[in-house]
Amino acid sequence: MQTCIYLDNNATTQVDPQVVEAMLPYLTQYYGNPSSMHRFGGQVGKAVKTARAQVAALFNSEESEVVFNSCGTEGNNTAIRAALAAQPERKHIITTQVEHPAVLNVYKQLEKQGYTVTYLSVSRKGQVDMMELEASMTGNTALVSMMYANNETGVIFPVEQAGAIAKEYGATMHVDAVQVAGKIPLNMQDSTIDLLTISGHKLHAPKGIGALYIRKGFRFRPFLLGGHQERGRRAGTENVPGLTALGKAAELALEHLPNVKQEKKLRDRLEKTLLKTIPEIEVNGGGTERLPNTTNIGFKYIEGEAILLSLDQYGICASSGSACTSGSLEPSHVLRAMGLPYTILHGSIRFSLSRFNTDADVDRVLELMPQIVDRLRALSPFNSDQAEWLQGREEAVATSK
Numbered sequence: 119m120q121t122c123i124y125l126d127n128n129a130t131t132q133v134d135p136q137v138v139e140a141m142l143p144y145l146t147q148y149y150g151n152p153s154s155m156h157r158f159g160g161q162v163g164k165a166v167k168t169a170r171a172q173v174a175a176l177f178n179s180e181e182s183e184v185v186f187n188s189c190g191t192e193g194n195n196t197a198i199r200a201a202l203a204a205q206p207e208r209k210h211i212i213t214t215q216v217e218h219p220a221v222l223n224v225y226k227q228l229e230k231q232g233y234t235v236t237y238l239s240v241s242r243k244g245q246v247d248m249m250e251l252e253a254s255m256t257g258n259t260a261l262v263s264m265m266y267a268n269n270e271t272g273v274i275f276p277v278e279q280a281g282a283i284a285k286e287y288g289a290t291m292h293v294d295a296v297q298v299a300g301k302i303p304l305n306m307q308d309s310t311i312d313l314l315t316i317s318g319h320k321l322h323a324p325k326g327i328g329a330l331y332i333r334k335g336f337r338f339r340p341f342l343l344g345g346h347q348e349r350g351r352r353a354g355t356e357n358v359p360g361l362t363a364l365g366k367a368a369e370l371a372l373e374h375l376p377n378v379k380q381e382k383k384l385r386d387r388l389e390k391t392l393l394k395t396i397p398e399i400e401v402n403g404g405g406t407e408r409l410p411n412t413t414n415i416g417f418k419y420i421e422g423e424a425i426l427l428s429l430d431q432y433g434i435c436a437s438s439g440s441a442c443t444s445g446s447l448e449p450s451h452v453l454r455a456m457g458l459p460y461t462i463l464h465g466s467i468r469f470s471l472s473r474f475n476t477d478a479d480v481d482r483v484l485e486l487m488p489q490i491v492d493r494l495r496a497l498s499p500f501n502s503d504q505a506e507w508l509q510g511r512e513e514a515v516a517t518s519k
């Protein structure tokens with residue numbers, strides 16, 4: 119199998135070998151159904167309990183507040199629907215312009231069903247403004263839904279403060295924490311958040327397993343109806359190998375949290391050296407609080423996709439935004455919302471690290487990037503003289519839409 123220097127960990131992560139080891143017995147000998155009456159199934163039930171405790175430890179929550187599901191997308195869909203069902207008389211939702219499609223596309227549908235949605239703007243640095251949130255709140259607001267950190271820029275949002283504002287108005291606070299679990303500590307014990315989503319494949323567990331935190335006492339309405347698994351909050355026979363993997367991944371993430379500064383050191387070295395060695399580049403979301411593993415850099419006058427293809431030829435995996443929208447040629451909705459100039463919008467790429475990256479990985483990128491950028495810029499018909507013209511063209515396209 120082809121391997122690469124993998125710097126696309128916000129898209130998905132390598133499954134930790136210890137996670138594979140933990141889940142394997144539940145794919146082979148322990149295949150019982152945890153709901154069965156017999157002892158064979160009972161053993162498997164114990165694994166579910168252990169995994170729940172491990173995820174609760176990552177959340178710093180009670181075990182009963184953890185519900186396993188299939189992914190971050192399911193968690194977000196479920197949380198949003200549950201928040202609206204809890205207060206059906208309220209018809210207003212507040213979110214941000216830079217959420218993941220697993221949130222934004224739910225709101226698009228809800229708008230068609232009679233809900234009003236306020237999309238909070240972000241600054242040039244990609245940060246939300248709590249004054250704008252406060253000014254948007256009304257007695258009709260059912261839900262404030264905000265990501266903990268943005269998948270493209272890594273910018274961290276003040277979700278606790280947002281939750282406190284939501285509470286003042288009696289609204290539910292939902293947080294998409296898919297990108298932060300394992301990267302910054304979570305503390306649900308002492309939190310204003312009611313519902314919080316994580317996804318296994320972003321923290322070294324496999325794809326297809328996730329968890330939703332549901333604050334004790336929250337009037338929760340399930341999304342999937344059927345059997346009484348997960349205490350009636352998520353029907354469907356449990357994905358035991360998956361949740362065992364997520365439990366182990368959560369345990370390892372918690373252990374690793376004090377060492378996240380190592381990833382940050384690597385990220386900072388990558389970022390600072392690129393800024394020093396390549397002219398006309400900028401860090402998108404720089405100068406505000408960000409995830410320790412993420413850097414999103416705009417290289418003026420060239421296409422992000424061209425940089426990615428060049429890197430790919432050298433066996434380096436990076437990305438130009440979210441994996442699910444990268445098939446389209448539209449520039450990222452996140453960078454667009456930040457009001458970045460045309461040439462940055464089209465020339466941005468993201469490197470996202472994990473605990474498996476090494477100094478040698480960063481060295482290789484630092485060795486290759488100046489020559490890649492030089493070569494692409496030499497071929498590019500654009501330069502700083504046309505930057506103003508390009509910006510004008512972008513604005514003309516935007517207003518004609």
Ligand SMILES: Cc1ncc(COP(=O)(O)O)c(C=O)c1O
Pocket residue numbers: 128129188189190191192194218220265267268269294296297317318319328440
């Ligand atoms: C911020 C954010 N939310 C939600 C998701 C969706 O998670 P999943 O792939 O588990 O459905 C992702 C994954 O890209 C994400 O980055």
Ligand code: FES
Pocket residue numbers: 129219439440441442443
């Ligand atoms: S589903 Fe992961 S980037 Fe979209």
